Amino acid sequence: MLCDNLPDTPSISVVAQMQLLPELVEQIKENEGVIFVDANIETPAAGLNLFSLDDADDAQGQIKQIVLSHQCSPFDLIATTSALYGVKPQAWLLTTCGVNFTLGEQMSPSVALLVKEAVSRISKIIGQN
Amino acid sequence: MSKTIVIDPVTRIEGHAKITIHLDDGGEVQNAFFHVTQLRGFEKFAEGRPFAEMPSLMSRICGICPVSHLIASAKACDMLMAVQIPPVAAQLRRIINLAQIAQSHALSFFYLSCPDFVFGMDGDPKQRNIVGLAQNMPELIRDGIHLRKTGQTIIELLGDKKIHPGWVVAGGVNKPLSKTHRQEIQAMLPDAIAIAEKNLQWFIEQMPRFAEEISAFAKVESMYMSLQGKDGKLETYDGSLCLTDSSGNAVVSGLASEDYGSIIEEKITPNSYLKSPYYKPHGFPKGMYRVGPLARLHNAQSCGTPRADKALTQFKQLNSRSSFYYHYARLIEILYAFEKIEQILANESILDDHVRAHASPNAYEGFGVAEAPRGTLMHHYKIDKNGLITYADLVIATGHNNLAMNSEITETARFFIKNEKFTEGILNRVEAAIRAYDPCLSCSTHAFGQMPLHIELRSSAGTLLDDAKR
Numbered sequence: 001m002l003c004d005n006l007p008d009t010p011s012i013s014v015v016a017q018m019q020l021l022p023e024l025v026e027q028i029k030e031n032e033g034v035i036f037v038d039a040n041i042e043t044p045a046a047g048l049n050l051f052s053l054d055d056a057d058d059a060q061g062q063i064k065q066i067v068l069s070h071q072c073s074p075f076d077l078i079a080t081t082s083a084l085y086g087v088k089p090q091a092w093l094l095t096t097c098g099v100n101f102t103l104g105e106q107m108s109p110s111v112a113l114l115v116k117e118a119v120s121r122i123s124k125i126i127g128q129n
Numbered sequence: 130m131s132k133t134i135v136i137d138p139v140t141r142i143e144g145h146a147k148i149t150i151h152l153d154d155g156g157e158v159q160n161a162f163f164h165v166t167q168l169r170g171f172e173k174f175a176e177g178r179p180f181a182e183m184p185s186l187m188s189r190i191c192g193i194c195p196v197s198h199l200i201a202s203a204k205a206c207d208m209l210m211a212v213q214i215p216p217v218a219a220q221l222r223r224i225i226n227l228a229q230i231a232q233s234h235a236l237s238f239f240y241l242s243c244p245d246f247v248f249g250m251d252g253d254p255k256q257r258n259i260v261g262l263a264q265n266m267p268e269l270i271r272d273g274i275h276l277r278k279t280g281q282t283i284i285e286l287l288g289d290k291k292i293h294p295g296w297v298v299a300g301g302v303n304k305p306l307s308k309t310h311r312q313e314i315q316a317m318l319p320d321a322i323a324i325a326e327k328n329l330q331w332f333i334e335q336m337p338r339f340a341e342e343i344s345a346f347a348k349v350e351s352m353y354m355s356l357q358g359k360d361g362k363l364e365t366y367d368g369s370l371c372l373t374d375s376s377g378n379a380v381v382s383g384l385a386s387e388d389y390g391s392i393i394e395e396k397i398t399p400n401s402y403l404k405s406p407y408y409k410p411h412g413f414p415k416g417m418y419r420v421g422p423l424a425r426l427h428n429a430q431s432c433g434t435p436r437a438d439k440a441l442t443q444f445k446q447l448n449s450r451s452s453f454y455y456h457y458a459r460l461i462e463i464l465y466a467f468e469k470i471e472q473i474l475a476n477e478s479i480l481d482d483h484v485r486a487h488a489s490p491n492a493y494e495g496f497g498v499a500e501a502p503r504g505t506l507m508h509h510y511k512i513d514k515n516g517l518i519t520y521a522d523l524v525i526a527t528g529h530n531n532l533a534m535n536s537e538i539t540e541t542a543r544f545f546i547k548n549e550k551f552t553e554g555i556l557n558r559v560e561a562a563i564r565a566y567d568p569c570l571s572c573s574t575h576a577f578g579q580m581p582l583h584i585e586l587r588s589s590a591g592t593l594l595d596d597a598k599r
Contacts, residue, residue, distance in 0.1 A: 019292065022240065023278040083263030084271055
């Protein structure tokens, strides 16, 4: 839903993933900036939360247990990109609290209401950078 | 006073587990257990679903080896339809299965186990992880990423998605391979083969540093089970079941895979959601056997591809009793997988467009057996006259290894823990004993029951003495 609403320009590529994979570092290294968008059950409930991942270099402090398989985090990917390729794109995490994670094609209603705001915030980040 | 040491969670494996190590009054290891602390329950909630849904449903069991479940499930559905799928469909399924095996093995070796091989078992835990590897041996991780990406890309080209792909269906696959995709896959293979061979050589050079671990991990006497092709060839998609002893003598050979129930029974134990299959004629727990890369190569007379065959000859000179050699076997299988894909794609018939057999249900019971990255995977379904699932039983690779893993950690703990003394490095070695099996606990936990979920260090009287959290 978010992909359909984001601007379709050559400078932006949208990657829809069911989970974050280590192999994404090869794509990440080619870009100046990365915005991770996620609905997470552990995020505080109200609205959208935007985090800068600029401190991702401090991997040892930020990440207690790195297991790049089922549990790859945006921090892991940025830190690994930096370590492997010497590049560190600007990175953000835009997240909200997810409600319903069962099989289906629709977002939870509370998350669907946030799509317009999410698109606006992503567009603002892209415009400023 | 006796104590129990607990490692919870076990790190750098797929899923959630804990290990408890029980010391006797003299401070020596009496016993150790591997507890799987998650419940999945797919066997139960598949009941009532149309059988044709099963491949898609079952592939959701796991995000690491969804293709394995897709294939075993589709094979069971083929039997429910009583069809023989077109030969090209079988070859295409074989390709996606091999790609799955390669990428899964790459994950296990490079991301989960290499921190130990690079930094040593006593290495600083803060460094003994993927970021530490990326900072100290970036080429190694780049190679691992490249191999994973190659396997994942092949899966995506065939099945439209890297994770939980479709494409493999009851009766075959749902579309033929295009010329373009074939060329794209072929173009990736030479690099992947070269990288696999290079890292296999690197690992062989590291092995002498781990002589103590190789010895410690060689205390478990078990049988070895796998599918096997004609003339004893390594086989991952089809073939018949074989079981050998530690010397390679046949215990069972040429058994039709759907008859596995005649030799294997599962036991549910109270301390884990992971069932314990065993070889029936020997009873529980003596009927212990291992599956996976170590078993497949122990049983195989040849691989059928040139570089892997050369590597297998060298591998056969070792005592494959040591579970440390699972890592070695994994690397050989990565090499084999890409070589085999190259061989299959070289045949022009792979582009044939007849890739699916169509039929309604013609049998009430179906079995599907294939080799997953971690070992032999079995799906067994029963349906009613409307084609709805009434029964599903999955015997998962990691489940087959449950008895062996429990024995492994007991023996490893006995080897290293003396007079109640244990260090971070020793606990890492106990974990490493499990990690060698590359257990996938997301797949393997379908038994119902109650279980504890916390770290404990207990006396023989049951008094909590200490925690060993990690």
